[in-house]
Structures are given as structure tokens and as C-alpha cells.
Amino acid sequence: MQNVPTRAVALLLLSILAQPVGAADKTPAPFASSDTPGRIVGAALTESRAWDKLVHLSDRIGHRLSGSEALERAIVWAEAEFRKDGADRVWNEKVMVPHWVRGDEATRIVAPVKREMATSTLGGSVGTPQGGITADVIEITSMEQLETLGDKVRGKIVLVNKPIFANGGPDRGYGSGSKLRAHVPSKAGKFGAVGMLIRSLGTADYRLPHTGALRYTEEDPRIPSAAIAAEDAELIHRLLESGDTVRVRMELGAKTLPDAESANVLAEIRGREKPEEIVVIGAHLDSWDVGSGAHDDGVGCVAVMEAMRILARLDLEPRRTIRAVLFTNEENGLRGGRKYEENYRDEMERHVAAIETDAGGGRPLGFGVTAGPGAVEMVARMARPLAAIDADEVTGRGGGADISPMKKHGVPQISLRPDTTRYFDYHHSEADTPDKIDRGDLDRAVAAMALMAWSLAESEETLPRVPPEEKAP
Amino acid sequence: MQNVPTRAVALLLLSILAQPVGAADKTPAPFASSDTPGRIVGAALTESRAWDKLVHLSDRIGHRLSGSEALERAIVWAEAEFRKDGADRVWNEKVMVPHWVRGDEATRIVAPVKREMATSTLGGSVGTPQGGITADVIEITSMEQLETLGDKVRGKIVLVNKPIFANGGPDRGYGSGSKLRAHVPSKAGKFGAVGMLIRSLGTADYRLPHTGALRYTEEDPRIPSAAIAAEDAELIHRLLESGDTVRVRMELGAKTLPDAESANVLAEIRGREKPEEIVVIGAHLDSWDVGSGAHDDGVGCVAVMEAMRILARLDLEPRRTIRAVLFTNEENGLRGGRKYEENYRDEMERHVAAIETDAGGGRPLGFGVTAGPGAVEMVARMARPLAAIDADEVTGRGGGADISPMKKHGVPQISLRPDTTRYFDYHHSEADTPDKIDRGDLDRAVAAMALMAWSLAESEETLPRVPPEEKAP
Numbered sequence: 001m002q003n004v005p006t007r008a009v010a011l012l013l014l015s016i017l018a019q020p021v022g023a024a025d026k027t028p029a030p031f032a033s034s035d036t037p038g039r040i041v042g043a044a045l046t047e048s049r050a051w052d053k054l055v056h057l058s059d060r061i062g063h064r065l066s067g068s069e070a071l072e073r074a075i076v077w078a079e080a081e082f083r084k085d086g087a088d089r090v091w092n093e094k095v096m097v098p099h100w101v102r103g104d105e106a107t108r109i110v111a112p113v114k115r116e117m118a119t120s121t122l123g124g125s126v127g128t129p130q131g132g133i134t135a136d137v138i139e140i141t142s143m144e145q146l147e148t149l150g151d152k153v154r155g156k157i158v159l160v161n162k163p164i165f166a167n168g169g170p171d172r173g174y175g176s177g178s179k180l181r182a183h184v185p186s187k188a189g190k191f192g193a194v195g196m197l198i199r200s201l202g203t204a205d206y207r208l209p210h211t212g213a214l215r216y217t218e219e220d221p222r223i224p225s226a227a228i229a230a231e232d233a234e235l236i237h238r239l240l241e242s243g244d245t246v247r248v249r250m251e252l253g254a255k256t257l258p259d260a261e262s263a264n265v266l267a268e269i270r271g272r273e274k275p276e277e278i279v280v281i282g283a284h285l286d287s288w289d290v291g292s293g294a295h296d297d298g299v300g301c302v303a304v305m306e307a308m309r310i311l312a313r314l315d316l317e318p319r320r321t322i323r324a325v326l327f328t329n330e331e332n333g334l335r336g337g338r339k340y341e342e343n344y345r346d347e348m349e350r351h352v353a354a355i356e357t358d359a360g361g362g363r364p365l366g367f368g369v370t371a372g373p374g375a376v377e378m379v380a381r382m383a384r385p386l387a388a389i390d391a392d393e394v395t396g397r398g399g400g401a402d403i404s405p406m407k408k409h410g411v412p413q414i415s416l417r418p419d420t421t422r423y424f425d426y427h428h429s430e431a432d433t434p435d436k437i438d439r440g441d442l443d444r445a446v447a448a449m450a451l452m453a454w455s456l457a458e459s460e461e462t463l464p465r466v467p468p469e470e471k472a473p
Numbered sequence: 474m475q476n477v478p479t480r481a482v483a484l485l486l487l488s489i490l491a492q493p494v495g496a497a498d499k500t501p502a503p504f505a506s507s508d509t510p511g512r513i514v515g516a517a518l519t520e521s522r523a524w525d526k527l528v529h530l531s532d533r534i535g536h537r538l539s540g541s542e543a544l545e546r547a548i549v550w551a552e553a554e555f556r557k558d559g560a561d562r563v564w565n566e567k568v569m570v571p572h573w574v575r576g577d578e579a580t581r582i583v584a585p586v587k588r589e590m591a592t593s594t595l596g597g598s599v600g601t602p603q604g605g606i607t608a609d610v611i612e613i614t615s616m617e618q619l620e621t622l623g624d625k626v627r628g629k630i631v632l633v634n635k636p637i638f639a640n641g642g643p644d645r646g647y648g649s650g651s652k653l654r655a656h657v658p659s660k661a662g663k664f665g666a667v668g669m670l671i672r673s674l675g676t677a678d679y680r681l682p683h684t685g686a687l688r689y690t691e692e693d694p695r696i697p698s699a700a701i702a703a704e705d706a707e708l709i710h711r712l713l714e715s716g717d718t719v720r721v722r723m724e725l726g727a728k729t730l731p732d733a734e735s736a737n738v739l740a741e742i743r744g745r746e747k748p749e750e751i752v753v754i755g756a757h758l759d760s761w762d763v764g765s766g767a768h769d770d771g772v773g774c775v776a777v778m779e780a781m782r783i784l785a786r787l788d789l790e791p792r793r794t795i796r797a798v799l800f801t802n803e804e805n806g807l808r809g810g811r812k813y814e815e816n817y818r819d820e821m822e823r824h825v826a827a828i829e830t831d832a833g834g835g836r837p838l839g840f841g842v843t844a845g846p847g848a849v850e851m852v853a854r855m856a857r858p859l860a861a862i863d864a865d866e867v868t869g870r871g872g873g874a875d876i877s878p879m880k881k882h883g884v885p886q887i888s889l890r891p892d893t894t895r896y897f898d899y900h901h902s903e904a905d906t907p908d909k910i911d912r913g914d915l916d917r918a919v920a921a922m923a924l925m926a927w928s929l930a931e932s933e934e935t936l937p938r939v940p941p942e943e944k945a946p
Contacts, residue, residue: 059711060586113533118903206679207764207904231906238532291680430591431680433704 067099103253356400368398372464540572576726829873841871845937
């Protein structure tokens with residue numbers, strides 16, 4: 001049970017002391033007289049084995065889509081590593097996951113010129129009928145445009161051709177693009193379109209298709225959908241712009257098999273005083289079936305694993321329990337995150353915070369926090385020992401897909417915030433491989449995760465919980 | 474015939490006046506009192522159709538390897554455009570070219586893990602025997618290392634794994650890498666290797682293979698050879714580094730058919746005073762069979778074509794003849810450049826200069842010049858009207874593959890020098906498409922080519938010829 005009166009007092013104090021985060025905040029860091037933060041950061045930066053773990057996961061296991069044999073091997077491996085690394089308790093919890101398989105895939109322009117396109121079927125897409133489909137292309141850049149076109153897309157292939165930018169904000173970034181990727185297929189299907197293509201949601205143009213999930217509605221026709229390389233979308237655009245009709249052929253062998261058995265992997269460092277109170281640190285072990293899932297989310301998994309190893313190695317017994325969770329099926333179902341919430345629904349009040357790292361292996365900048373008033377400032381004070389590695393910048397709006405089902409229970413949502421300038425160059429593509437990761441950045445991520453997990457678990461006061469108005473997913 | 478006495482006087486004057494190129498040179502620009510340089514530059518920057526030509530060549534014709542039907546269509550198109558654009562004379566000259574075809578291609582790691590590799594067979598490579606070849610990999614980074622290994626590579630696949638860098642200089646740039654790509658296959662074959670792989674000669678890592686030519690010797694066994702993506706080379710490196718034996722399977726369907734008929738395309742603006750004296754401006758119309766050959770060398774071709782159109786449109790009749798040559802087969806044979814020299818061997822003394830643009834569509838910086846003493850300074854003075862577009866920097870060492878056969882006759886060799894910082898990101902790959910080209914840069918290239926061609930053709934004095942000691946290819 002949470003110590004509510006203490007929290008209330010803390011909140012009151014915080015609201016009095018509240019001021020902008022940063023150097024101006026003269027409140028002492030919570031563990032200013034302890035050498036533990038320094039030991040944690042020092043160990044992470046000097047003896048991390050995160051790179052070796054990442055290389056094993058990427059090279060020896062490879063990509064690991066839900067339902068794949070590789071994901072099963074990753075689960076077995078992660079559990080064994082947690083044990084070897086000294087966690088107090090290690091186990092897994094069964095999760096049934098979607099089992100989508102890509103199959104062969106090809107899309108090509110057949111008129112007015114013939115050109116193969118670099119193609120990646122969207123996760124969850126149906127395949128094309130035997131022999132493929134061939135239809136004229138109609139280009140859109142927004143959902144509004146599709147709705148205006150309405151029945152005019154009947155019999156056509158809808159191409160979503162909207163570039164995204166690395167720091168593109170709400171309308172030009174990955175978020176807006178991924179909404180189109182998710183929802184255009186059903187909307188276009190509803191209006192009678194026979195197929196959907198989307199310009200890859202990537203921020204570098206190297207003829208590289210980027211995959212990702214769609215979300216069919218229950219009621220609308222399911223149409224085959226694929227990402228194409230930016231270059232191919234630009235070519236179609238130029239051909240259409242010149243007044244030509246552009247015909248495209250899609251042959252996608254994708255299909256969805258019966259759900260497969262998978263698992264979340266869990267490991268704990270047991271709290272010395274309030275073992276029933278939990279700080280979750282999480283990442284997701286599954287990936288798309290391209291590249292080796294190094295950025296997404298191999299780095300997150302190995303940062304969580306190494307954070308746990310280092311905390312165990314230093315023999316720290318924080319006040320509360322730290323629970324690492326490597327979620328399954330983040331990419332195409334979120335079944336792992338949902339299952340965790342389902343399994344621990346009755347204990348959500350005792351979950352004092354959840355931290356997720358799932359934004360790639362760029363240099364850590366700090367944390368994002370979604371919780372009650374004053375939480376950003378509390379986390380910022382906890383992050384101060386990361387100042388020398390420039391990872392102490394704490395902002396509002398944090399969280400992660402896998403921990404999001406806990407939000408409705410008020411569990412404070414925290415994300416590790418790396419530099420994502422180049423993340424979407426590689427994300428969900430064949431180029432998401434470990435050579436893109438800087439070892440130093442990875443070790444800094446381990447330091448940040450270990451320090452924050454320990455601080456939240458050790459702190460006398462807990463973070464104010466997510467207020468009701470922010471609990472909507 | 475060349476006016477030798479005038480040239481001698483000019484050279485004498487120049488040697489007296491010689492000083493570092495640039496602002497310090499107070500010698501008047503050669504056409505300081507003429508409005509023609511301004512008219513040329515102005516027209517190129519305001520009414521260029523180079524982009525439209527590039528889009529046509531890239532999108533409607535596409536890549537155009539020697540022997541392909543697309544190259545034939547490009548030749549017909551270029552000839553028609555030259556005519557339409559008002560050249561005084563347009564014709565083509567037959568060239569027999571190698572006809573290599575890629576066929577299906579796949580390479581994969583089969584042990585200790587299974588992984589498909591992104592593959593591009595090297596141009597000219599033989600295919601693998603029916604059923605492919607499977608062998609252990611041995612990694613090298615230099616020819617010396619291969620020579621030291623000698624017979625130890627017998628029965629193995631040799632992997633050349635040396636990264637290149639955009640401004641890598643003689644040992645770390647494209648030049649050194651392309652020598653390994655050209656010559657390792659025969660050397661490794663001589664020592665009994667069964668296959669050759671090379672880390673792609675590219676400067677960006679997006680799982681993108683970059684093709685290019687090899688050069689088999691007459692006497693050594695010809696082994697199948699392919700480029701793989703940087704990521705795949707790095708994976709093999711990590712696996713080998715861990716002590717594992719790495720086995721790779723290569724299945725390449727490449728073959729060389731009988732030589733095919735192709736052609737150089739030529740167009741002239743006839744000189745008013747010395748029509749028999751020639752300034753060549755050239756680029757190559759063929760490309761590799763990947764991407765659409767936009768950077769290499771679509772931009773060069775359309776810059777030459779537009780330079781000619783603008784000079785014709787302005788009704789300029791320079792003192793000498795300007796001859797545009799779109800060479801065939803630069804990429805895998807240089808038969809076009811060789812044939813031109815063969816056809817005009819007796820007139821090489823009357824070739825006063827040759828300019829080639831074949832370093833991509835980056836922003837033009839100026840020119841490179843290989844010729845006799847004082848030539849750099851002369852070209853720099855001619856380039857002064859390009860100062861406002863920052864394209865007036867002239868350096869030593871210029872030329873181009875297609876015009877290089879004229880060097881032994883002393884013909885001054887000039888190259889347009891663009892910024893190549895990103896050229897090798899895309900070069901010889903599926904990503905070499907027109908979206909990589911900035912329209913403004915392309916128009917600046919037209920301005921630079923048109924101005925320099927006209928200046929060399931109009932100038933009373935000609936450039937000092939390539940001295941004997943620099944005539945070796």
C-alpha cells in the first residue's frame with residue numbers, strides 16, 4: 001500500500017517549492033549525501049556489457065517478430081541473462097500474440113513506365129488475391145483529402161505521399177504519418193479502394209522501405225497495404241503531375257496465422273522496506289521482421305538488462321522493488337503491455353512509477369514525465385547526477401506504448417529521452433542494425449536507466465500520480 | 474591548325490604574369506568588356522530546362538546500361554533534343570560496347586547464423602555455377618594483405634572490408650576502394666579463391682549495395698564477385714572477430730553476351746573563325762543498371778545539353794567550334810571515350826580543350842584543370858563571371874574518364890568540380906534518382922559548362938597543352 005499521508009505532504013511541499021526545472025532549482029538532490037548515485041553511474045559508464053548484449057541479440061538472434069522462432073529464442077536468452085546477472089527473481093508470463101507473416105512482396109509501376117518499387121508490406125496487412133492486383137493510383141497527403149475524394153477512390157490504389165521530418169512536430173513528424181499508416185487502409189477500403197501504398201515513414205532517402213503497423217477496423221473491407229521507398233513515391237508523384245495515369249501492380253503474400261504463444265520476461269531486485277511497491281523499467285523484446293531491431297528496441301532491452309545487472313552487482317537493496325519487464329508484441333498488437341496490466345491490475349496502486357525506453361539508441365538527453373503536479377521537478381532532481389553526461393534534461397509528456405495501459409490507474413509514466421534526430425532514418429527498416437549504435441550512448445542509457453530506477457525505488461517520497469484528466473490513453 | 478606563334482606569345486606573357494589564382498590576380502578577365510558572359514550565365518540561371526530533361530531521362534528512360542534497350546532510347550532522345558535545341562550539326566557515331574547482364578543475384582550468410590545480404594553483383598562479373606557456391610569467408614582490407622595470405626585464400630570467398638569516406642583522400646576515398654574492387658577479383662582468383670565480396674563503396678549506411686566495375690586479367694581465373702551492404706560486411710566482421718567461421722552462399726546469374734551496338738551522340742555549334750578548332754564538352758549517357766543514373770551521369774548529360782541549347786538560343790558564334798559529346802559505355806568499358814579518340818586521332822592537335830562533367834549533381838564549385846603551365850590561371854580568369862554563384866574556384870588536376878584518351882595528345886583536360894560530399898552516398902546504387910538533385914545546383918552547372926565552353930572557344934589564346942610528363946593515363 002502506498003503511504004498516502006506522506007505523499008500528500010510531499011505534494012504540498014512540492015507545490016510550494018515548484019519552480020522551473022534546471023540549474024535555478026536549489027532544492028538539494030534527493031541523495032546528495034549518498035555515494036550510491038555515483039557508484040551506479042560510474043559502474044554503468046565503465047563496466048557496461050550492453051554492447052555485447054546488443055550484438056548478441058542483433059547478430060545471433062536477429063529480428064524477432066511476434067510469433068517467430070527468433071522471438072522465442074530472445075525470450076529464453078533474456079531470462080537466462082537476467083538470472084546470470086543476479087536478479088533476485090526471474091520469470092516469464094505467457095502472452096498470446098498475433099502471428100502475422102510477410103511472405104513474398106513486390107510492387108511495381110506498370111504504366112506509363114515500368115519500374116520495380118522498394119516495398120515493405122505493412123504489418124497486419126492482408127495479402128493480395130492470387131495473381132496480385134493492378135489498378136490506377138490516386139495520391140493523397142491527408143485523411144481529409146481522402147474523405148473529400150470519397151467514392152472517387154473506388155477501384156483504385158490510394159498512395160499516401162506525405163514526407164516526415166526528424167523534428168517535424170505534431171503535423172510533420174512520425175506521429176502524424178503513423179496515424180495515416182494505421183487508419184488510411186480501412187478508410188480507403190470503406191470507399192472502395194483496392195489497395196493502399198504509403199511513402200515510407202523515414203527521414204533519409206536511400207531507397208529504403210520502412211514497415212510499420214496498420215489498424216483495420218472491424219467493419220470495413222481489408223485492403224492490401226504496403227510502404228514504398230520515398231524515391232518511388234516521388235516518381236509516382238512526378239508522373240501524376242505530368243498528367244499521366246499511373247498504374248501499379250501489387251503482389252503481397254502476407255497472411256495472419258492463428259495467435260502464437262509468447263511471453264513477457266520479468267526480473268526483480270527486491271525492495272528492502274516496501275517490497276510490495278514496484279518501479280517498473282521496461283522495453284520491448286519483439287521487433288519488426290526487418291534489420292535486426294537494434295534501435296527498435298534492442299538498445300532498450302539491453303539497457304534495462306544492464307541496469308539490472310549493475311544494480312545487482314552493486315548489491316543495492318533499494319527501499320522498493322525494481323521490476324524489469326521486457327514486453328512482447330509492442331510492434332503489432334501491444335499484447336504484452338496489455339497483459340501486464342491485466343495480470344497486475346489489483347496491484348497498480350502499488351506501482352509507483354513505470355519507465356520505458358523505446359525511442360532508439362541516440363544519445364540520452366534526459367527523461368519525459370507524465371504524472372501529477374511537481375513530478376517533472378522531482379524527476380529532474382533525481383536526474384542531477386546525470387548532468388555531467390548531459391542526460392539530465394527532464395520535460396513533461398513521457399511514457400511508452402508498453403507502459404501506457406497502466407496510465408489509467410495513475411501510474412506515473414516516464415520515458416528515457418534520447419536524441420532522435422536520426423532514429424527515423426533507420427526505424428522499422430533493414431538498416432536498423434547495431435552499427436548504427438554508439439557504444440558510449442548505449443552505456444549512458446544504462447547509467448540513466450539504472451540511476452532513475454534506483455532513485456524512484458529508494459526515494460522516501462513517491463511521484464504524484466497521473467491526474468484523472470490525463471488518464472485517457 | 475593552331476596558331477602556334479600567338480600561343481607562344483600568350484604563354485610567355487602568362488608566365489610573366491603568373492600568380493596565385495583568385496582575387497589577387499588583377500589580370501583583366503578575358504571578356505571583361507563583353508556582355509556575353511552575363512547573358513550566358515543569366516540565361517542558364519533563369520531559363521534552364523535541365524531539370525525537365527533530367528526528369529525525362531531518369532523517369533521515362535531510366536537506367537541505361539551498355540547493351541540495354543533503354544540506352545538506345547536515350548541515344549535517340551538525346552539526338553532529337555540536340556536537334557530541337559538548335560545545334561548546327563547533330564549526329565551519332567557507332568561504338569560496339571560490352572553487353573553484361575546482371576541476372577538474379579543473392580548472397581547470404583549460412584553459418585554461424587542465417588542472414589540474407591543486400592547484394593549487387595559487380596559489373597563484368599561471371600555468374601556462379603548452377604546451384605551457387607558456398608565457402609568460408611576470409612576478410613581483407615588491402616591488396617598487400619591478400620598477397621601475404623596468398624594460397625591461404627584457396628577455396629574461400631575473399632571479403633574486402635574497407636570503409637570509404639566522403640573526403641577520404643587517396644587512401645580512404647572512393648579511388649582507393651575502386652582499385653580494390655577492380656583488381657582483387659583476379660588476384661584472389663589467382664590464389665585459388667572461389668568468390669569475392671566487397672563492402673559497398675558508399676559513404677552512407679542504409680543497407681544499400683553499390684555496384685561498380687571489376688577488371689579481370691586475361692590470365693587469371695574469373696571468380697564471381699559482388700558488393701554487399703556495409704551492414705552485412707560489418708556483421709561478417711563481428712562474427713569473424715568472435716572467432717567463428719563464417720560461411721557464405723553466393724548465387725549470381727550474371728553473364729556477358731556478345732558486344733552490342735551503341736553510339737556516342739555528338740552536336741556542334743560551329744565556330745565562326747576557326748571552325749576546325751574544337752572545344753569538347755562531354756558527359757556519359759550510359760549508367761549502371763540500378764537507380765536511374767541521375768547523379769551518374771544524368772546531370773552531366775543534361776548540363777551539356779542545356780549548355781548547348783542556351784548557346785544556340787543566344788545565337789552565339791564563338792571563334793571555334795563547340796562540340797558536345799555524350800559518350801557511351803563509360804561505366805563498364807570506356808569504349809565511347811576510346812572510340813572518340815580513335816575517330817578523331819588526326820584532329821587531336823586541333824582539339825584545344827575537353828571539359829567533362831561526371832562527378833555528380835552537387836553544387837558546382839569550379840573547375841579542375843590538367844594542362845600546361847599557366848592553364849589553371851587562364852581557366853580561373855575565364856571562370857570569374859561565376860564568382861557570384863561561387864563556382865569560380867579553379868584547381869590543378871582535372872579531367873574525366875571519357876576525355877582521358879585525348880590526354881596523350883596533349884588536349885587540355887578540364888572537369889567541372891561539384892561538391893561531392895554526398896555523391897558517394899548514392900553513386901552506383903538504387904538510390905541514384907533525381908530527387909537527390911537540387912534544381913538550382915543543376916542550373917548553376919549549366920551556367921558553368923556553357924560559360925567555360927564559350928570562353929575556351931572564343932578566347933584568342935588557347936590553353937597550354939598537357940606537357941609530356943603528364944600525358945600518361
